[in-house]
Amino acid sequence: MTATGSERFAYERLAADIGELIRTGTLRPGDRVPSVRRMSTSRGVSTPTVLQAYQLLEARRLIGARPQSGFYVLPPETRAGLKKHEPTLALPEPGAITTGDLIMRVLEMVANPALVPLGTALPAEELLPNAALARALRGATRQPSGGPKADLTPSGSEALRREIAKRSLDAGDAVTPDDIVITCGCAEALSLCLRALARPGETVAVESPAYFGTLQAIEVLGLRALEIPTDPETGLRVEALAEALGRTKIAALVVTPNVHNPLGCIMPDERKRDLVSLLAAHGVPAIEDDTYGELAFGETRPRTLRAFDTKGLVLTCGSFSKTLTPEYRVGWVVPGPYRDRVLHLKLATTAATAVPPQLALASYLASGGYEQHLRRLRRSLRGTVDRFAFEITERFPEGTRISHPAGGYLLWVQLPEGIDTVALQRRAVTRGLSVAPGPAFSASGAFSNYLRINAGHPWSARTRDALDLLAELIAGKRVRRVASLSPG
Numbered sequence: 001m002t003a004t005g006s007e008r009f010a011y012e013r014l015a016a017d018i019g020e021l022i023r024t025g026t027l028r029p030g031d032r033v034p035s036v037r038r039m040s041t042s043r044g045v046s047t048p049t050v051l052q053a054y055q056l057l058e059a060r061r062l063i064g065a066r067p068q069s070g071f072y073v074l075p076p077e078t079r080a081g082l083k084k085h086e087p088t089l090a091l092p093e094p095g096a097i098t099t100g101d102l103i104m105r106v107l108e109m110v111a112n113p114a115l116v117p118l119g120t121a122l123p124a125e126e127l128l129p130n131a132a133l134a135r136a137l138r139g140a141t142r143q144p145s146g147g148p149k150a151d152l153t154p155s156g157s158e159a160l161r162r163e164i165a166k167r168s169l170d171a172g173d174a175v176t177p178d179d180i181v182i183t184c185g186c187a188e189a190l191s192l193c194l195r196a197l198a199r200p201g202e203t204v205a206v207e208s209p210a211y212f213g214t215l216q217a218i219e220v221l222g223l224r225a226l227e228i229p230t231d232p233e234t235g236l237r238v239e240a241l242a243e244a245l246g247r248t249k250i251a252a253l254v255v256t257p258n259v260h261n262p263l264g265c266i267m268p269d270e271r272k273r274d275l276v277s278l279l280a281a282h283g284v285p286a287i288e289d290d291t292y293g294e295l296a297f298g299e300t301r302p303r304t305l306r307a308f309d310t311k312g313l314v315l316t317c318g319s320f321s322k323t324l325t326p327e328y329r330v331g332w333v334v335p336g337p338y339r340d341r342v343l344h345l346k347l348a349t350t351a352a353t354a355v356p357p358q359l360a361l362a363s364y365l366a367s368g369g370y371e372q373h374l375r376r377l378r379r380s381l382r383g384t385v386d387r388f389a390f391e392i393t394e395r396f397p398e399g400t401r402i403s404h405p406a407g408g409y410l411l412w413v414q415l416p417e418g419i420d421t422v423a424l425q426r427r428a429v430t431r432g433l434s435v436a437p438g439p440a441f442s443a444s445g446a447f448s449n450y451l452r453i454n455a456g457h458p459w460s461a462r463t464r465d466a467l468d469l470l471a472e473l474i475a476g477k478r479v480r481r482v483a484s485l486s487p488g
Contacts, residue, residue: 010045010049011045011049011050011052011053011056012053012056012382012383012384012386012387013379013382013383014039014043014045014049014050014053015053015054015056015057015383015386016297016379016382016383016385016386017382018033018053018057018062018063019057019060019062019382019386020297020298020382022062022063022073023297023404023406024298027073028073029073029074029075030072030073030075031072031073032069032070032071032072033054033063033070033071033072033073035070036050036051036054054071056386056387056390057071058071059389059390059393059394060386060389060390060393060402060404061074062074092226092227092444093226094203094224094225094226094248095224095225095226095443095444096219096224096225097215097216097218097219097225097443098443098444098445099212099215099439099440099442099443099444099445100215100216100219102422102437102439102440102445103212103215103216103219103440104216105425106119106212106425106436106437106440107212107216109425109429109434110434110436112434114432115429115432115433115434116432116433116434116462116463116466117434117454117457118428118433118434118435118436118453118454118466118467118470119425119433119434119435119436119452119453119454120434120436120454121261121322121410121436121452121454122321122322122326122454122456123322123377123381123409123456123457124456124457124458126458127376127377127380127381127456127458128324128325128377129324129364129369129373130325132364132367132369133324133325133328133360133361133364136359136360136361136363136364136367137356137357137360139359139360139363140355140356140357140359140360140363141356143359151355151358151359152352152355153352154181154343154346154347154351154352155178155180155181155182155343156180156181156182156183156332156352156353156358157182157355157358157359157362158177159358159359159362159363159366160182160330160358160359160361160362160365161177161178161180161182161332162177162362163361163362163365163366164177164180164318164332164365165177165179165180167365168334170300170301171290171293171301171302171303171304171306171307172303172304172307173303173304173306173307173316173334175334179334179336179339180332180333180334181332181333181334181335181339181342181343181346182330182331182332182353182358183317183330183331183332183333183346183353184329184330184331184350184353184354185319185321185329185330185331186289186291186317186318186319186321186331187213187217187331188331188346188349188350189317189318189319189331189332189333190213190214190217190254190287190289190317191217191220191221192333192335192342192345192346192349193252193287193315193317193333193335193338193342194217194218194221194223194252194254194287195221195345196315196335196338196341196342196345197251197252197285197287197315197338198221198223198251198252199251200221200222200223201222201223201224202223202224202249202251203223203224203225203226203248203249203250203251204218204223204224204225204226204250204251204252204253204254205225205226205228205241205244205250205252205253205254206218206225206226206227206228206253206254206443207227207228207230207235207236207254207255207256207260208227208228208229208230208442208443208446209230209262209263209412209438209441209442209446209447209450210227210230210254210256210441210442210443211256211261211262211289211441212436212440212441214254214289215440215441215442215443218254218443223251225443226244226248226250227442227443227444227446228240228241228244228253230260230263230265231265232263232265232403232404232412233265233404234265234267234268234271235255235256235257235260235263235265235266235267235271236255236257236267236275238271238274238275238278241253241275241278242278245278245282245284250282250284251284252284252285252286252287253279253284253285253286253287254286254287254289255275255286255287255288255289255305256288256289256290256291256292257272257275257288257290257302257304257305258290258292258293258296258302258304258407259292259293259295259296259302259405259406259407259408260292261289261291261292261408261410262403262410262411262412262436262441262452263403263405263412264403264404264405264406264407264408264410264411264412265403265405265406266296266298266302266406266407267305269303269308272303272305272307272308273308275305276305276308276309276313276314279313279314280309280310280311280313283313284313285313285314285315285338286305286313286314286315287315287317288304288305288306288314288315288316288317289317290304290316290317290318291317291318291319291321291322291331292322292407292408293318294323294374295322295323295374295377295378295381295407295408295409296378296406296407296408297378297381297382297405297406297407298406298407304316306334306336309336312336312337313336314336315333315334315335315336315338315342316333316334317331317332317333318331318332318333319331319332320361322408323373323374323377324361324364324370324373328354328357328360328361329353329354329357330353330357330358330361378407380458381407381408381409381455381456384409384455384456384457384458384459385405385408385409385411385455387455387459388411388453388455388459388463388467389402389404389411389455391459391464391467392411392413392453392467395467395468395470395471396413396415396471396474397415397416397474397475398416399415399416400413400414400415400416401413401414402414408456409454409455409456410452410453410454410455410456411452411453411455412450412451412452413450413451413452413453414449414450415449415450415451415474416449417449418449419449419474420448420449421435421437421438421439421447421448421449421450421451422437422439422448424437424451424473424474425437427473428469428470428473431469431473432469433466433469433470435451435452435453435470436451436452436453437450437451438450438451438452
């Protein structure tokens with residue numbers, strides 16, 4: 001029997017809630033999960049709904065059934081998660097980015113509206129508060145001619161900076177509006193920070209894998225990249241960075257401690273402290289990309305790296321593109337002691353960020369609706385991530401391994417050895433869908449059998465057909481372009 005929309009949402013939400021208890025350690029390996037009958041009563045849902053939720057968790061190897069006993073939490077080693085880097089993994093030498101052309105192809109592909117967006121990093125439009133933002137934008141454009149001239153400055157709208165400063169408290173930090181510089185999206189924030197900290201030819205340490213937009217910025221600025229292994233559950237390996245700092249002069253580190261792109265992991269607070277201490281010992285600044293920080297699935301927002309910094313070495317970048325709208329292209333940076341340098345660079349390039357979108361966002365944030373939106377969005381994304389992971393497990397070949405993201409909506413998928421995801425991407429485009437191949441997330445073109453898949457879209461016939469088609473392409477079958485995949 002096919003589940004109705006409300007039933008499907010109920011079992012996906014239940015699976016996401018139990019998965020979060022397992023991820024946070026509230027439910028530990030060996031713990032018995034409440035019986036189907038008990039869970040049905042406590043949650044006020046049908047027993048088939050609970051069974052579907054437990055089957056979804058079984059598919060992800062988070063729980064397992066014992067005959068005549070019930071369901072139990074499985075130990076981490078039994079879960080089909082990603083392989084971790086071995087401690088003996090040798091660090092590569094710093095080098096120029098070798099995947100620039102591939103990154104450009106991926107960027108062009110993900111911007112193509114004719115393709116099913118499995119390769120993008122944006123949530124579905126229907127999950128965003130478009131109507132409320134449109135009203136706020138209309139209000140901003142109706143302001144008297146010229147508007148507040150103080151907003152047309154490199155630092156940006158004071159009203160928006162004030163709202164961002166208020167939200168910094170949730171991340172364990174405390175900044176003032178004057179500490180913040182508004183930018184044209186997080187991409188400009190990252191670029192300004194790189195230009196403020198490093199000169200052409202110098203080395204920047206990056207995570208491996210890393211967001212390909214960061215790698216593109218490093219390449220364009222003529223910098224060299226040193227890849228640091230990154231654990232799929234706890235983030236950048238601090239001990240590997242320590243080894244690199246002991247032998248290489250590093251101008252800066254770019255790191256995503258909270259909801260990593262593409263891994264989805266969150267660095268534990270203890271590791272954040274260790275990282276900040278290491279950077280302070282070597283006097284190396286860090287550029288923190290906190291774009292996805294507010295999409296963490298836990299009860300509380302994870303603390304930023306900057307929250308542990310007492311030396312002014314962490315420059316934190318953020319954006320509203322993943323939580324509110326990508327169309328406004330509004331981000332920000334808290335550059336600390338590098339503020340004047342960042343402002344000079346901003347003035348020499350874009351000069352200022354468009355004012356109406358800033359005012360619209362400030363108005364929306366001040367209205368008090370953002371927190372409620374974030375709660376709904378995180379709840380929806382937890383469900384879609386679990387559903388996509390289950391469907392991928394059902395369709396993709398034996399040996400496929402999938403990340404267990406602690407937030408966001410991106411899945412990092414490891415396919416069996418020998419599958420070339422760059423070639424797969426080329427075939428997928430001709431069949432009407434986009435995917436992001438693993439080598440685009442590496443300065444050296446590693447991760448040849450990996451894919452990043454966008455799970456930020458509610459499950460539908462369209463996404464089902466897209467995954468079916470992708471599975472057939474992975475299996476090497478001859479497939480036709482499926483007409484239903486085209487937007488419409």
